[in-house]
Amino acid sequence: MKDRPSVHDFDWVLMALVAAICTIGVLEIYSSTHASAMAGMQWKQLIWIGIGIAGMFIISRIDYHTLLDQAPVLYIVGIAGLLVVLVLGYSRLGAKRWISIGGENLQVSELMKLIIIIVLARYFTEVRTDRLTFRDLAKVAALTLVPVALILKQPDLGTAMVLVPVAVVGAFLAGIEWKHLAIGAVVVALLVPVAWNMRRHLKPYQQQRIQTFLHPEEDQRGAGYQILQSEIAVGSGGFWGKGFGKGSQNQLGFVPVRYSDFILAALAEEQGFIGVCVVLLLYLGLILRLVDNAQKAKDKAGMYVVMGVTAILGFHVLVNASMVIGDMPVTGIPLPLMSYGGSATAFVFLALGLVMNVRMRRFVN
């Protein structure tokens, strides 16, 4: 038993997995962009990783209990931030997602992911029971759906969806009754056709994405084109891959945003099925290691925090990889730690900072 948390208690196994994934990511960003106008992108990504690591250390120093204390404040700040984005944020690629703080563009919805982890961890801890009532579930749903709705308004279907697994995994661990889980599953199953009929109320870009997901061949140059090109990249990579910097789909720009959302397609083309196995197994290792941290958490609050992070990262990997092979529509969900992107990368490190935070305090009284 120690009195103070120490950096020696950092999860170095986890960090090794993160380092491996980041390295592969940076290399693939280099391979995808070195011969284009975007050459040098890997350095920017490295800088973001550096900033993320610094943030991770900082956030690991603040006791997560203190953070959980501030949950209501954080929640209000987060909601307010999202409202500000809707009113004042500027558009990029047709969506209002960014606000400018001190010259840097910040994606508030990324911050909201961290906040929802903390808020729901606090809520589930406060329920103090092994059995969630229907009332509890309704509250969880309300807490989650307010930011979801605001992010959907931006519109950013991907990030909005990402918040849901935090609630679902949390509820599962908080002891949702199998009966309720079954009801939930049935409700979702019933909602799908309703949602399908409601699709006319969706934004045109969302309709388009659903349409092209279902019929990718009909829209060769739009979103369906993206899926098709991604599938071609993955498939043509074969078992062994075409070699580093040698993927024609990647190098000639057929793979859409090959350095970011579709980086796994670029990697699959150049490194083949073998490369994909390595990457996905690294992610599986990362997730299992995170669950391990949750299992060893000192208290339930810590576990919820860790599993919130796990839920989001796992969801990202699942949805992104499925999209790359055409099993899910294009939603703009990046592959954590590999896809190029400042806010997204910083978020992952901050989230990992929370995990470290919990881990460092498992022996502390």
Place this chain on the structure above:
Amino acid sequence: MAPWGISDQKIPQGRLALFSYLSVVLVATLLVGFWKLQVVQSDHFADLAEKNRIRYIPIIAPRGAMLDREGRVLADSYPSFSILLLRDDPKQVEKNLPRIEEGLGISGDDLRQQLEEAKSEPKFQPVVIKPAASDADIAFVESHRADLPMLELMMVQRRRYPHGEMLANTIGYVGEVSPQDLENSPDKYRPGDIVGKAGLEKEYNDQLEGTDGMRRAVVNSVGKMVRTLDDVDAIPGKPIQLTIDYDLQSVAEADFANKEGALIAMDARTGAVLAMVSRPTYDPNDFAVRIPAKEWAELNTDPQTPLLNRAIQAQLAPGSVFKVVMATAMLESKAIPASYTVYCPGSAVFYGRVFHCDHAHGMVDLHKGIVASCDVYFYNVGKLLGIDRISHYATALGLGRRTGIDLPGEEPGLVPSEDWVERVYHHKWYPGSTISVSIGQGAVMATPVQLARMIAAVASGGTLIRPHLLKNANEPAPEVFPLSDDTVRQITDALWGVVNEPDGTTSETVKLQNIDFSGKTGTAQTESFELQNKLGKHLKENGWFIGLAPRRNPEIVVAALVQGAGWGSSVAPIVRDVVKAYYDKKEGHFQMPTPQTAGNASPSASPAVKPVKSSSLVASVGAQHQ
């Protein structure tokens, strides 16, 4: 420590373990998905990736040149550049439109309209915004590669007709392959391919067009070429040599300046066409780039039908030229004695109607009937022969059916007969109609080429040559309708008289020294003969002259038609000039007509076409821009 943070609750290890198992299952599922694409369907996707990466760019084969009988260029091809606008980035395009308009000198409205029209086409298909780029345009594109990347140059082979309007209706023109042709031979043509559309360009398209080559190139996702893999060279089209004599053609064209009509000059022994004129005409260079829709509509709806090749397509009353057929029928059928004479008082009455003659000829025999072109004489001959005999000989001499010249769209003309009138008009032949036909009026219609061939046949004992334009072509044996020497002698002597005797219709104005030049005039009403008679005056008349030399077994035969010329005698000088040029060349003292009147001056020639001097014998290929 926060009051709610007490670790009084057990961590749900079971459910966490369940989460782990679920994670393993999901990752395994993902790997199965990747396995399906990367191992099971790997070949399929590798194929698609190759198709993505490699673009086949056609290398356009230059079209074969057309040369005259001495190898002078009448049509050739030259490499030229088209400027393309890539539309991958519409915002950039929109932003830079004013600069592009200014730099290339294109009207903004036209450009915008073109882009609007191209909107429905795939974005990666570029728009041709300037089909024939000038050197300045090319320099503009090259120097703005960096800041105007949406502009691209494409090399094409463009058709060039160095003499503009000269021989235009015979040469024809080229244009983009029609949707029908595309449907009929999809393996042969791609949209946008250039094919012969009319005239010789169409007739000999298979020889003239080469086989396009193919470049395999690696392209990126916006279709920009990254590097070339390999080339299959284009096979250029074969040149064709024509029977046309540029010198005779020039003489004929010069004489047709500001006239409407047609001329065909042939070697009377072989049918080789030496010159062919049709007026009004057009400049085929206008079609070689891209003819604006408005101009095309004008050409097509022009009442003067400039697209018609009158030498083979104008079906008109032959007028007195038909008297040669009448004389042949009279002598060969022996239905009327060769010594038959008629007194011509200036008109005659048949079937209760007055038929006029030019003037009172007095006593007329066959020789005088042809030389002075007495209508009354042939009215009587026609009445005695009857329409069926006339029809038989006219048809035998090649009228009323195509000559088989190697040009598309030849018209057959018309020889009326009792059968014909019953078939078409469902009534009996009016004997009065025979009287009109006897002097080449009424229903009878012939084309210039038919009349040239008919007279050449009569003068050479009945050999019907097949007119043709391709030199060294395998000609089928000519059709022979044997005529007696006596018939040939009598008629050709009369034809000689037309030109050389004092009472000939040309009044000795077109005599040629040392040349046995003969011929027959014709003046034909364009309105119906009945209407002319009713009004009692001549309206617009077509003048004909068919000349030949020497009078028997002629070397050259020339048919000329001038529409609205009045008398056939006014057409004779044109024919004389061509015949004289033929003999001048033969004897080695030919001189080109002065350039002021030369027919090759074409003010409407496209500025992109640099005129090539007639002395340049070889098809020239311009320097390629690199």
